[in-house]
Amino acid sequence: MPELPEVETTVRYLAKNVLGRTFFDVWTDWSKTIKIPKNFQQFKKEIKGRKIKKIWRRGKNILFELSGEKILLIHQKLTGHLLFGKWTRENNTWQAPLGPLSERINSYLHLIFTLDNGQMLALSDVRKFAKVELWDSKKLFDSQGFIKLGPEPLGKSFTFEKFREVLTEKKGKIKQILMNQEVIAGIGNIYSDEILFRAKIHPLKNISELSEKELKRVYQVMRKVLSLAVHLQGESISDYRVPTGKEGGFDKARKVYRRTGERCSRCGTIIKKIKVGGRAAHFCPRCQKYKPIS
């Protein structure tokens, strides 16, 4: 699912390919995706003719800064991902830069923007959880949801001291804290598992039980794993794809996520899966030992 590395990959691609373009039209077969404004016709009216001036990312949110002080926000949630290309009428398929997509994928395209040069931007989303919002720039930046987002984990100013500060003011299990968008913005289930495996820390371990040394390890490994994943253009174990339709390359670096029953690449122990705060957590019981304080 799209977490920081996948969203970053998408944003980098779009910045190269649609920056400076103008929205010409928009189509949907699932208008519930559009949350602001709720009425699709109004959304259509408001976005048509707006020029894309800047494309960036905040946590897992994609932001298109548009002319007239508007911002188009897209959160891809679980299975959403943006595809760049063109709908061709002749064979009724989506023509991505890498070639046509399968009919199956075509049926997942629920929102399609047409740009002024005829190119299109589609939101593919099997489970229909993604959200799209059109904001007044100032209102978005002043909104609680936006203000509350934690620091960017790969940000230059996000030092270990800052990391320790934001983490240790929270209580609870390390995995849940890493995934809390108000603590750090951009980490989800896959990368929290991958980070904790590499840091050799059990997902259930309480933040208060982490030593300075362990905290430092989590910080360093977090920066490393996320940077590597950006470099590899994210993961595609689920539905995520680069806007060209290509799969991300992080799969070869994935050590524990959805590897239940397989052997740990470090020690050969069978990878286990447990529930942490209602979410699946994958880990190596030997590398990531934990004896809860009773």
Place this chain on the structure above:
DNA sequence: ACTAGCCCCTGGGAGC
């Protein structure tokens, strides 16, 4: 102010 739990969705896999 907190948090646990439900809800939104659909495809895929397990079990029968």
Place this chain on the structure above:
DNA sequence: TGCTCCCAGGGGCTAG
């Protein structure tokens, strides 16, 4: 083969 049931999961929301 074909049916039913369960699971995956980010985050918004509500009930306690």
